[in-house]
Amino acid sequence: MKNLTPKERILQAAVYLFARQGFDGTGLRELAARAEVNLAMINYFFGSKKGLLKEILDGFFEGYLAIAGKELAGTDNLHTKLARFINSSVRYFDSGQDALLVMITELPHDDPDIIEHKATWAGQMAEVLEKEICQPLKEITGQNIPATCIGPMLTSLMASRFIFAPVLDRVRGDAGNPVDIHLYTEIITSLFLQGIATEETTSN
Amino acid sequence: MKNLTPKERILQAAVYLFARQGFDGTGLRELAARAEVNLAMINYFFGSKKGLLKEILDGFFEGYLAIAGKELAGTDNLHTKLARFINSSVRYFDSGQDALLVMITELPHDDPDIIEHKATWAGQMAEVLEKEICQPLKEITGQNIPATCIGPMLTSLMASRFIFAPVLDRVRGDAGNPVDIHLYTEIITSLFLQGIATEETTSN
C-alpha cells in the first residue's frame, strides 16, 4: 500500500471512495487522508476533482475497449466470440469492481465537462460492437439490432451483480452466499446466447 | 405544473435534478428554486435531504414491486408470465425514467441511513422472484439460479437503455434514432427467453 506513488495512492483512494459515496459525496480532504497525501497534491497531479474522475473513467474504458477489440476480433463464429467477450469482461469487472461502479453511477449524470468524455468512449465501443456483433448477427439471423442498443444491454447485464452487490450483502446477511464468479459468467453467457427458458417453459 | 401542491413540486424537481446531477450533486437551493418553493419547505415536508431521497426510492420500489406481484402471479406458464413482467416493467421504467436513474445511481452507495432501506425493498423483490421465477425454473429445467442473481440481471437488462440514454444521445447526435420502446421490449423479452443467437451462430 505504501510502496505506491502518491499519485497512485490518490487514484486508488478515489476509486474506493467514489464507488461507495459517489463523486459528489466524497470530499477531497477525506480522500487525501485515505491516500495519506496532502490535500493540495490532488489538484497538483490532476488539476481538479473532475480531472481525477476523468482519469478513473479513462482507465476503465480503455481496459474495457481493449477487451472488446481483442475478444471479438478474429474468424471464430459469433457464439464463440461472444462467450469469450463475456468471460473476459466479467473477469475485468470483477477485478475492478470499484471502477465499474464509478463508471455506472456517473454514467447518467450530464455534467458538461464529463459527458462528452464518456460519449467518446461509448462511441468507440459502439463501433467495435457494430462491426463484430451487430453486422454478423444481421447476416446470420436477419435481425438488425443497433450497437447502441445491444452494448448497454450486454454491459448492464454483466455489471448487474456488482451494481446490486452492496445492497444484496444486506439482503442475504451472512446466510445465502452469492453464486461464485465462474458460475455467474456461465449464467450470463448461457442467458445471452440461449435465453433462460427452454421450450418446456412455454407449457404448464 | 403550478396546480401541483408544493410537496409534489418538490418531489418532482428532486427526481428531475437527482437523475441529472446526482443526489449529492444537487443543492437544496437549486431544488427549491426549480420547485418554486421556499428553501425551508424541503426540510419542513421531508425532514431532511435524505428523507426526500427515501421518499423517491419508496415510490419507485413500491411501483416496481407491485408490477412483479401482479404480472408474475397466476397459473400461466413461466414464458408468458416473464414476457408480461418485462413488458410492464419496461413501460414502468420508461414512464418514470428519472426515478429509475435515481434508483440505479444511488444503489451502490453505502450510506448507512439509506442502504437498509434499499435492502428491505430488494429483499421483498427477491422473495417474489424466488417464488414465481426461480422455483418454477428449477422444477422445469433443473437449473437453480437464486433470485439475488436473476433479479439484478433482469432489472439491469431492462434499465440498460435508460442508464446509457444521456450518453447515447451524444453518441448518435441527431442522426441514428434509438429503437422505439416497443421494439426495445421485444428485444429484451426475446433475449431473456431465447437468447440472442440461434444454432446458426455457432457455425462459420
Next chain:
DNA sequence: TCTAAAATTAAACAAACGTTTGATTTGATG
C-alpha cells in the same frame, strides 16, 4: 369572528466544499 394549527418566509448558522497561494523540502544533475 375568533382561534389554533398549518404553511410559508427571510435570515442566519456552523461546517464543509474545491481551489489557490507562497514557502519549504526533496532529489537528481551539472
Next chain:
DNA sequence: CATCAAATCAAACGTTTGTTTAATTTTAGA
C-alpha cells in the same frame, strides 16, 4: 557543492452546503 525543477506542505481563500430559528401569513374549524 551548487542549482534547478519537482514535490510537498500548512494555511487561507471565498462559496456553497444542509439545517435551524423565529416571525409571519394563510387556512380551516368552532
